[in-house]
Every structure is written in C-alpha cells, then in structure tokens.
Amino acid sequence: MPHYALTCYDVLFAIFEYLENLEESWYDYDPSTQEASSWYSRQLAWQSRSTLASCSRVCRAFFRPAAALLWRNVDDVSHLIALLKSTPLLLMEPLASHSEPIDKALVKSAYLPEQASRALQYAWRVRAIHGHRRRSFSHGKYWELPDWTQGQPLFPQLRYLRWTMDFAGGDKLLELLSPSLRSLHLIFPKPFASSTSPSDAAGEPQEAFVRNLVRQIALKAPALRYMRISSGGARESWFQSVGEFAQLETFEFHRSACEEATALPLMQPLAALRHLQHLQLRLPGNSPHLAPHAFPSLQTLTLDATFSPLHAVPAFLSSVSSCNLRSLSLLNCQCVSLSPSTELHEVAEVMRSKFSSSLRQFTLELHGVSHDHVESQPLTKALGPLFSMPHLSDVHIRMFPGVVAINPSKDDLKEMAHAWPNATRLELSYLRHPSPLRDLVDVSRRCTSLMELVLPGINASAEEMKAVLSMPDPVAAPNLRSLNLFDDGSCSVIPDPERLAKCLDRLFPSADWRTPRGGEEAWAETVQEYANMTLGQPCILDDVTYIDEGPNHEQFSNTVTRHNCKSPQFFCDPGMNACVPTKMLGSSCASDQECQSFNCALNGMCADPPETPAHVQAWQVVLTGLSIVIATVTMLTLVHKRLRLQRYREIREYYEEQMSLRKSLAALHAAAADRHLDEKRHYD
Numbered sequence: 001m002p003h004y005a006l007t008c009y010d011v012l013f014a015i016f017e018y019l020e021n022l023e024e025s026w027y028d029y030d031p032s033t034q035e036a037s038s039w040y041s042r043q044l045a046w047q048s049r050s051t052l053a054s055c056s057r058v059c060r061a062f063f064r065p066a067a068a069l070l071w072r073n074v075d076d077v078s079h080l081i082a083l084l085k086s087t088p089l090l091l092m093e094p095l096a097s098h099s100e101p102i103d104k105a106l107v108k109s110a111y112l113p114e115q116a117s118r119a120l121q122y123a124w125r126v127r128a129i130h131g132h133r134r135r136s137f138s139h140g141k142y143w144e145l146p147d148w149t150q151g152q153p154l155f156p157q158l159r160y161l162r163w164t165m166d167f168a169g170g171d172k173l174l175e176l177l178s179p180s181l182r183s184l185h186l187i188f189p190k191p192f193a194s195s196t197s198p199s200d201a202a203g204e205p206q207e208a209f210v211r212n213l214v215r216q217i218a219l220k221a222p223a224l225r226y227m228r229i230s231s232g233g234a235r236e237s238w239f240q241s242v243g244e245f246a247q248l249e250t251f252e253f254h255r256s257a258c259e260e261a262t263a264l265p266l267m268q269p270l271a272a273l274r275h276l277q278h279l280q281l282r283l284p285g286n287s288p289h290l291a292p293h294a295f296p297s298l299q300t301l302t303l304d305a306t307f308s309p310l311h312a313v314p315a316f317l318s319s320v321s322s323c324n325l326r327s328l329s330l331l332n333c334q335c336v337s338l339s340p341s342t343e344l345h346e347v348a349e350v351m352r353s354k355f356s357s358s359l360r361q362f363t364l365e366l367h368g369v370s371h372d373h374v375e376s377q378p379l380t381k382a383l384g385p386l387f388s389m390p391h392l393s394d395v396h397i398r399m400f401p402g403v404v405a406i407n408p409s410k411d412d413l414k415e416m417a418h419a420w421p422n423a424t425r426l427e428l429s430y431l432r433h434p435s436p437l438r439d440l441v442d443v444s445r446r447c448t449s450l451m452e453l454v455l456p457g458i459n460a461s462a463e464e465m466k467a468v469l470s471m472p473d474p475v476a477a478p479n480l481r482s483l484n485l486f487d488d489g490s491c492s493v494i495p496d497p498e499r500l501a502k503c504l505d506r507l508f509p510s511a512d513w514r515t516p517r518g519g520e521e522a523w524a525e526t527v528q529e530y531a532n533m534t535l536g537q538p539c540i541l542d543d544v545t546y547i548d549e550g551p552n553h554e555q556f557s558n559t560v561t562r563h564n565c566k567s568p569q570f571f572c573d574p575g576m577n578a579c580v581p582t583k584m585l586g587s588s589c590a591s592d593q594e595c596q597s598f599n600c601a602l603n604g605m606c607a608d609p610p611e612t613p614a615h616v617q618a619w620q621v622v623l624t625g626l627s628i629v630i631a632t633v634t635m636l637t638l639v640h641k642r643l644r645l646q647r648y649r650e651i652r653e654y655y656e657e658q659m660s661l662r663k664s665l666a667a668l669h670a671a672a673a674d675r676h677l678d679e680k681r682h683y684d
Contacts, residue, residue, distance in 0.1 A: 130159035153178035183226035218244035243269030250278040298322035329363040341377035352385035361394035387419035399430035457492040489523025569585035
C-alpha cells in the first residue's frame, strides 16, 4: 500500500519539479549567436527530461504531474501536431471542452480516438514553446494543423512563445496564439524574404505582411506583456501597430551591428503606452519629437547609439516623463564630434535633473575615434553632474582606446567612492591610469556595501605600499565578492605580489579570487598567493557566527569558517596561523575544516560525509546470499512436507472408506447366503 502523500498531485508535482532543469532564458536567443545554451546545459536538460519521462511510466499517480512538467516547456510541437493529424475524422463534438480542466475534457471527449484525447491533454499542459533555431523544423509541410482543430486555441495555457518568422509561417503563428499568451519573441532571419508572398499588393509585400501580422497578434493576444523582436531585415516602422498592445510592459528591438536604426516612426506608439516599463532599441539619428507625457511608467531604458550622434541622447532623455526610471544603459555612444565632453556633460546634467531620486543603475559605453585637434577633458569633469547623485549603486563605465577626448585619471576611483557611498557594483573598464592602492583603502572605508569591483589596473608600487602600511588599520569591506582588473595586470604595477595579496586580503577578506586567463604573471601570482597557501605558509582565518531563534524561541548559533589554504589538502590551524594537513577518518577534530572529508561528527572524530554511499563487504554479500538460499530451501521443504502429509491423509481416508464399504458388502452378501440356506432347509 503506497504512502498517502504519493497519491497527492501537489506533493508529486513539487517533488518532480526538482528533476526539471532550470528554464533557459528563451528570449535571449538571437540569430547571431546560433545557440541559446551551451552543450552541457542541453545535456543536463536532456537527462532531466529523461528522468521525468521514466517517472511518468511508473504508475497512473506519477503520470499526471510528470507529464505536466514534461510538456510545460517544449522546443517543437511538430510531433504533437503529427499525432493530431494521424487521428481519423471521428470528432463530432467541438473543442470547447479542451479549454476546461483535463478531467472534464476527457469526459466530454471520451468517444474521441485515444491518440486524439492524449494529444489534447498534452496540448493543454504546454506553457512555453521555445521554437527551433531553424525554420525548416517548424515550418515544414508536415506542421499544418488538421481541420478539426480549428476554431479554438490548441494551447489554451500558452504563456511564452518564440517563433522564427518567414512568409510561410505567419498563419501558423496565429494558429498557436491564445489569449493567455504573455511573452512573445519573434525572430526575423536575414534576409527576411521568400519566393512565395502571401500579399499581392504592389510595393512592399513584406511590410504589409508584418503590419498585418502585428495587428492580428494584438487581437489574438490582448494581454501580451513582453515583446522582443530580433530583426534580420524587418524595419522598425513596420511595427507601428505595437501601440495596440495596451498591457505591454517590455519591448525590445534588436538589429545586427551593421544595420542603421529607423526607430523614429516607432517612437510615438511606444511613448503612448501607459504600462511600458522596460524598453530596449537603437536610437535613430534624428531626435524624435514626442508628446509631453511620453513613457510615463518607464523603469528600465537601454539605448544603442551606434548610428546616432551623442547630442541626440539628452534630447531623447528629456522627453521621458517617468519618475520611476531605475536603470539607464547608453551603449555604443560615438565620441566623434568636436565637443564630446560637452555633449557627455549635457547627458549627465539631464540625468541629474530628471532622474536623480530614482536612478540606481547606469551603464555608459564610449566608442569612436576622436578628432586630432579636440581638447581632452577629464572623465570626472565630463560626468560631473553624476557625482551629485548619491543614490547610484550600480555604475559601469566602459571606454575603448580610440576615445582620447575623454581622459580618465588616477583619482577617478577615489572621487567615485566619495560620490557613491551606496555602490554595490562599480566597473571602470579602460586601459589608462591604474588605480593607486591607497584609493582601495578609501573604497573599503566608504563603500561598505560594495560587492563587485572592476578596476582599470592597480598601482602597487613600493611608494603606494609604504603609504598603505603607514595608515591606521583599514576598515575591511566584508561584502565584496569579486575584484578584477580590466587589464589583467598588463598595465598594472605589481613589484611584490605577496605583499599585495596580504594587503588586499585585509581590505576584502570575503572576496573570491580566481586566476586570470592570459593575464600578467605578477597579477596571477598575487591571486595564487592569496587563495592557494600550502603547507607551513601563514594563513588567514575568518570566523563568522550567525545566531537565530528556533521554533520555541531558543537561540542557536552557526559558525562559518573560511581560510585561504588550499582545500581539501590543508586547513588553517588557529593556534599556529599556518596551513597544516587535513586529518584522516577516525582522527580527533574540533571543526569540519580539519577533516579531509569536511565532516566532524558529534563524537569529535572525522567521519564520512552524509552523502557518502554505504559500502557493503564481500563476505556480507555472500552471507546474505547463502542465508536467502537456505531460507528459501527450508521454506520449500516445509511446504513440500506439508503438502505430502495432506495428500497422505486424503489417501488414507479414501482407503478406510473403501475398506468400510467392502466390509459392508461382504456382510450383506453373507447375510443373503445364510437366508438362502435357511429357506432351502425349510422347503426340504
């Protein structure tokens, strides 16, 4: 009798969810990348789905939750449609029952062929269709839906859809849509053309096709929240009907790097969307003239200014009326004019005046080759208004070598630490003026919430090291988890990697260090010196104790110990402050880090970790096998004897009954003979 929990759908569904691989970012696929996930991620997903498929074949109770997870995210629906097409035309009831729960659908469609009922169950469970990377898989002649499925959505619970477009696939896309759709990613391969066009209108059949398609999508999926266009030839002006999606919250339009933007006709309908919160597109060359209350709810804005002058950026930002803009990314800004620093200062001034209270994340990418006669200006001067925005917490500044009109300085890090004390991420990616080591002390003191830090380089010269050592005990930044150099140490000054490693460890004790690939030997040695201390070398021990309350308000503590010795071969001895070898199984211990198995049992001895599988000795296997054989033979012998005894009793009873019958017949015969003799004597 199975446990009652194994008959509960919700419990089984929660268990099987752990077998399902994490859903990939299906909307992060573009034709230029060709693949959305790496090979090992696809292999892991295949193994997880194989396990779920095995679970679905165990019993009826396992089938429903396992099948619901298997069909929740699919890449291709051609197999499902092939199953529907193989169904004979025996359907006499409409598919209205398909949009109801599965049990009722099965009751109302009980007279359908078995494969049709099963296909409808699978279609009801589909939540996301990721789509194949190539059109030939999804748009073949075997894809077409059978006629008896028309009239009602085939996937009534579909929420996510990614589709690779062509002229032949437009009608098929509309057949998949349902009112439940929330996210749509359309991929237009390059070139977006076909030998067979559905439109006979003169001029631009592709444009008419796309415009009509967008209008049909707005009618079939009125509750769409997310829309992403990956264009391989389709132009922004073809999507002016996007204003009909009243509930749209996110709109992204991606073009290849060499295509010029034509987003100007698209700006007006996008600006009128009242619920639009996230916008990503390429800024047109001419500044758009928008309504006074454009983009009222915008929270995230990503602008690609590859083909737009830098002075068009502040003009566009001035038209944004949202008071809740939290993230702004200005990508591929071209510093090719005669006054790029002035234009950049104007951008910063607009940001300060309009978004000072709400903006938290800012990304700036500067490209282009500056004019030879342009006077160079400091970076801190060009971005001066940003230093009056203390609420900024996530700042990324990337500058390519050709931009000489904006000149970073060695004091940039120090000024940013003073201006943004709440910073959690700070990236300075450019190959000029490595940051002095003494400024890192200022960063650790002021930016206590900093988690990620990328520096142009680091200047750890003897003079800088002496200045740092002469300072009083610095305040460590406990939250920093990542510290990287943009130049990988190639332009940095690191004469003594060991002293630099010790200094960085004092400032950032919780940082996770990784050896850079292809970096300068001095920086790689610094990282190795910090993270891979071996036998007898001095080590650093960091203990953090967490105290919490239990269910009965009793307090219990949990101590997390970290060290910089090479694990699991060594651990940091708190008495000697040096790396010593870890202990073998059965040795006395005081904490988990002392054991090679990283498990110190309650009795103070190193033990196997809990996840270690049990090892059965050979003699145990033999003894168990012999016991099973002996018990089986004994049981069979006893059963056989019992059956023989029962058979013997039956034969004995039969024999006694026959003997009794024989004696009765003999007595009867003797009595008859005596009577005959008596009668004979009487007559004589």
